[in-house]
Amino acid sequence: MDPTVIARLQSSLDALADDDDSRAHFSALFYTALFAEHPLYRSLFPAGMESQGHRFVTAIEFVVKNLPQQRRIRKFLTQLGLDHRRYGVEREHYRAAGVAMRRAVKSMHGTSAHSRYKWTPELEEAWSEFTEFVVSTMAEGAESDTTPALWGGTVVSHERVLDDLAIVRLETDPPIPYGAGQYVGVQVPQRPRMWRYYSPAIPTNPFGQLEFHVRKVSGGWVSPAIVTETNVGDQWVMSTPLGGLEVDFTHDRDVLMIGSGTGIAPLRAQVMEMSQRAQNPRVHLFVGGRYPCDLYDLETLWHISLSNPWLTVVPVSEEAENPWWHSGPALEPPFGMHSRLTGPIGRVVARFGSWADRQIQISGSPSMIKTTIYALRAGGTPIDQILHDPLY
Structure with missing residues (x-):
């Protein structure tokens, strides 16, 4: 992507997402535009959209700010596409999301309370190029993997090591092929359709054993249920492994x-x-x-x-x-x-x-x-x- 286009996108994002209120407004505009055009898509998302909206804006900010690092961003978007398979998202959904994103950005720039820059043809072209890059990379990533989109696991141990912290051990069949340092989306039976990301605390192994360390978040929905309500025998659902934390052994550092x-x-x-x-x-x-x-x-x-x-x-x-x-x-x-x-x-x-x-x-x-x-x-x-x- 051209450096001039990247600079234009970064300046635009700084203007429309410069505080928590504007970020929340941006995500609300995006999902309003998406569901207004495609009402049936609402069923793909959880009932509570606050955390979903926060993740959406966080992902957009990360991609825009790191666009010069094309290899890193392509890897991130590819993994994000793989992760969205758990929702049943297909290529037409990505195209619709791209249209909704452009509408949300244009609306933000047209709202004086949330914009320091006017909407121009150059800015529209930049965001069009950006959204096409994002949705096409995610769609191609989702279509590139033939492994299961979802994995099942059985809780075999639940240990409260602190009043607000539990260590949960599971067994999966077949084993989830994650790399040490990655994380997975987790859905527990106590909170259906509410996904949270947790990272396994042990390396992958042929026995399908997993270990998660979960701290209860005050006011949260999922983590308190995991810490206080999880029972041995519970069936968890997990999604494709994601994340880029790893040691590069090709360097001497x-x-x-x-x-x-x-x-x-x-x-x-x-x-x-x-x-x-x-x-x-x-x-x-x-x-x-x-x-x-x-x-x-x-x-x-x-x-x-x-x-x-x-x-x-x-x-x-x-x-x-x-x-x-x-x-x-x-x-x-x-x-x-x-x-x-x-x-x-x-x-x-x-x-x-x-x-x-x-x-x-x-x-x-x-x-x-x-x-x-x-x-x-x-x-x-x-x-x-x-x-x-x-x-x-």
């Missing part, structure tokens, strides 16, 4: 991994898989949480580190002490392990330097990812060395 809360899952799966290799780059894994008790899987990571000298695990908590309601003892690191550091995890990691010679992965909540990237960039870290999944 060492690795920096930064995970917070249950965001450690895709990083944990990768170091577990790496422990089966004969040779690995050095890995510094920073594990964060608000309180020391939030470092719930630290003992497992310490055990991996003790038998794999290439792995250094650094625990970080924002608060020095556990809250008053937590009665468990504080974990003491084994001999030779790094002691726990205190502070926001991004600032703590940035204090060690720029990490400019590393492959960098960040996984956690959107706010954690954003503040960590900001801290690293302020310390001199090149942005093109930082990987994170935009939708997970």
Whole structure:
């Protein structure tokens, strides 16, 4: 795509999605245009559209901002197309979505409260080229894979490790062919048609075993049901594996991994898989949480580190002490392990330097990812060395 067109798109997006209200308005206009023209398409979506709309705008922002990295964006859109197979989306649906997107953008630019730029023929041409690129890449991606769109799994274990956090283990037949570091869409029987993304915390294996770490989100629909209502024997449905977190073994660069809360899952799966290799780059894994008790899987990571000298695990908590309601003892690191550091995890990691010679992965909540990237960039870290999944 021409650099002039990319710059025009980026300026346009900055104007129409410059705050949360305008992003919500943009997604509302898109779905209104789509369902007005194709009312039957509404059945493809969940009853509650708030999270769906948020993911739509997040995906558009990610694609527009990273358009110069064509290989990365094509991979992302291809995976997104594969993911949409779970809804039964076909090529005609993508064409309709492209038309609705152009209408939503044009409407936003025509609303003085949400636009700093006038709608021009050049802008219309740029968005037309962009939407054609997006929908054609997603449609081709969806049609390129012959593996199942949906996978079934049976819950074999449900463990409450904290009051608001559970570890769920499942078995699938056949095994889901995911890569360590990827994530899958999950639908649970307690909340039908409500999909959420979770990353397996163990590498893929021939027995079809999966492990998910799920924290209850206040006010959420799906995560509280998983933490409090899941039973052994429940049948879950999962979609095509997605995501781009992976270690590039073709380069000699060492690795920096930064995970917070249950965001450690895709990083944990990768170091577990790496422990089966004969040779690995050095890995510094920073594990964060608000309180020391939030470092719930630290003992497992310490055990991996003790038998794999290439792995250094650094625990970080924002608060020095556990809250008053937590009665468990504080974990003491084994001999030779790094002691726990205190502070926001991004600032703590940035204090060690720029990490400019590393492959960098960040996984956690959107706010954690954003503040960590900001801290690293302020310390001199090149942005093109930082990987994170935009939708997970």
